[in-house]
Amino acid sequence: MGGGVLAGSRETRNMAPPARYCVPGERLCSTEEASAGSGTYARHGSIFASLAGCLQRCAEGGGLPVVSVVRDADAQLLPGVGAVVTCKVCSINSRFAKVNILYVGSTPLKSTFRGTIRREDIRATEKDKVEVYKSFRPGDIVLAKVISLGDAQSNYLLSTAENELGVVVARSEAGVQMVPISWCEMQCPQTHTKDFRKVARVQPQFLQT
Amino acid sequence: SPLTACTRCRLQYVPVKGDHVIGIVTGKVGDVFRLDVGGSEQASLSYLAFEGATKRNRPNVQVGDLIYGQFLVANKDMEPEMVCIDSSGRASGMGVIGQDGFLFKVSLGLIRKLLAPKCEIIQELSQLYPFELVLGMNGRIWVKAKTVQQTLIIVNILEACEYMTAEQRKQALAKLSGN
Numbered sequence: 588m589g590g591g592v593l594a595g596s597r598e599t600r601n602m603a604p605p606a607r608y609c610v611p612g613e614r615l616c617s618t619e620e621a622s623a624g625s626g627t628y629a630r631h632g633s634i635f636a637s638l639a640g641c642l643q644r645c646a647e648g649g650g651l652p653v654v655s656v657v658r659d660a661d662a663q664l665l666p667g668v669g670a671v672v673t674c675k676v677c678s679i680n681s682r683f684a685k686v687n688i689l690y691v692g693s694t695p696l697k698s699t700f701r702g703t704i705r706r707e708d709i710r711a712t713e714k715d716k717v718e719v720y721k722s723f724r725p726g727d728i729v730l731a732k733v734i735s736l737g738d739a740q741s742n743y744l745l746s747t748a749e750n751e752l753g754v755v756v757a758r759s760e761a762g763v764q765m766v767p768i769s770w771c772e773m774q775c776p777q778t779h780t781k782d783f784r785k786v787a788r789v790q791p792q793f794l795q796t
Numbered sequence: 797s798p799l800t801a802c803t804r805c806r807l808q809y810v811p812v813k814g815d816h817v818i819g820i821v822t823g824k825v826g827d828v829f830r831l832d833v834g835g836s837e838q839a840s841l842s843y844l845a846f847e848g849a850t851k852r853n854r855p856n857v858q859v860g861d862l863i864y865g866q867f868l869v870a871n872k873d874m875e876p877e878m879v880c881i882d883s884s885g886r887a888s889g890m891g892v893i894g895q896d897g898f899l900f901k902v903s904l905g906l907i908r909k910l911l912a913p914k915c916e917i918i919q920e921l922s923q924l925y926p927f928e929l930v931l932g933m934n935g936r937i938w939v940k941a942k943t944v945q946q947t948l949i950i951v952n953i954l955e956a957c958e959y960m961t962a963e964q965r966k967q968a969l970a971k972l973s974g975n
Contacts (some may be wrong), residue, residue, distance in 0.1 A: 679868065679873055680874065681874065681877065719874075720874060722868070
């Protein structure tokens, strides 16, 4: 708890040293000493932190200093609707596949987000004949597009219903990276066994040879 | 699946697509029954996967019932799925196993021996008493004869078949039919 005391006589300084860390729910000061900024909220005459992070106090020219909690130095990039994301398949089910979103576009994410690819969103045509087991397997790297952010409890909803979306990297049972031979099949170069996947048609300029 | 020594010696059953097994109903979740088939995961069985089942005409399945069915989906990445109809929609012997009778476990190798065509053990036992028999590839056998004593005798013989030679078995059966 131990509140940081904001001395009113230090209004002339821009930033009060040293930076202090706080956790959500920690009481920072009273609303008479400062006003709530981002990452904080005011309740019952006091200012509380709503994020876990670094405490920042900015003294403005006139009026009260602003107290804010900053989580990271740079803001996290969030996947937006329509963004193409790179994800790894965690588990599959007869109705959907659960994935971990690793990259948004070409920027890696610091923490992975969870996504779901429903069975009807895997392909654009013949949606009822789709078998999740013949499209994805756990461990595959998949290019998908975000179709919905979901609500509080559900994950991001993703879709691979385009030619350019689908499995990019997959390993065979032997552990060797497989080579795509058509839009629905991949072959292991070592054992020559064919496996079914929903393969992405990656643009030639993105392929590294 | 290929018949190898590894399959016979293995202790735990691994679900294989197409295998006929005996499952025990452990619960109902929505429209799906959960079955214990002796594998690492429980299997799911949709209530529509019975002969003549529709959304209004549900099968009469309670927790604790025995089900004889086959695997529709069985791979290492997904939860196994069972059905009680074949590809043409007929039950062909699958479904809920009737009341009474006795369920017991044997090794996977003995099941394969019993399922071989013209199995001597089954032929000799059938000359002893009439009985109903269901063999599950997961090592489970269900037996029902006219009386409890007859049922238990058959159970004991089947369990002992793992270790008995053909000679010892014939001797045991001769003693029983003499009585």
